[in-house]
Amino acid sequence: xxxxxxxxxxxxxxxxxNQDPMSFRFGKVIKVEPLEIWIDQxxxxxxxxxxxTSQVSNxxxxxxxxxxxxxxxxxxxxxxxxENVILIRVDxxxxxxxxxxxx
Numbered sequence: 001x002x003x004x005x006x007x008x009x010x011x012x013x014x015x016x017x018n019q020d021p022m023s024f025r026f027g028k029v030i031k032v033e034p035l036e037i038w039i040d041q042x043x044x045x046x047x048x049x050x051x052x053t054s055q056v057s058n059x060x061x062x063x064x065x066x067x068x069x070x071x072x073x074x075x076x077x078x079x080x081x082x083e084n085v086i087l088i089r090v091d092x093x094x095x096x097x098x099x100x101x102x103x
C-alpha cells in the first residue's frame with residue numbers, strides 16, 4: 001500500500017525511465033476478489049497490475065486517545081464492485097496506480 005505522494009513520485013520516475021509519459025484513466029471496479037478494474041472494452045486491469053493507495057484500501061493508524069493513551073484504528077477504504085476510480089497509467093502501461101474513487 002502506498003500513500004498518494006509516494007505513488008505519484010513512483011509514477012513520475014517510471015514515466016521518465018520508460019520515456020513513456022504517465023496518463024490518467026477512469027475505470028470501474030468489476031470484481032474485488034481478486035480485484036479487477038474495467039477501463040474499456042479492450043482493457044481490464046488485474047490485481048497484480050494495480051498499485052493501491054490508502055484511499056482505496058484498508059489501513060490502520062495509531063491515534064491519540066481521549067485519555068492520553070494510544071489507540072490503533074482500522075479504516076475500511078476497500079473498493080466495492082460498481083465503484084468508479086481514477087487511475088494513473090505507469091511503467092509503460094504495465095502498472096496502474098489507483099488514486100481514489102471518482103464521483
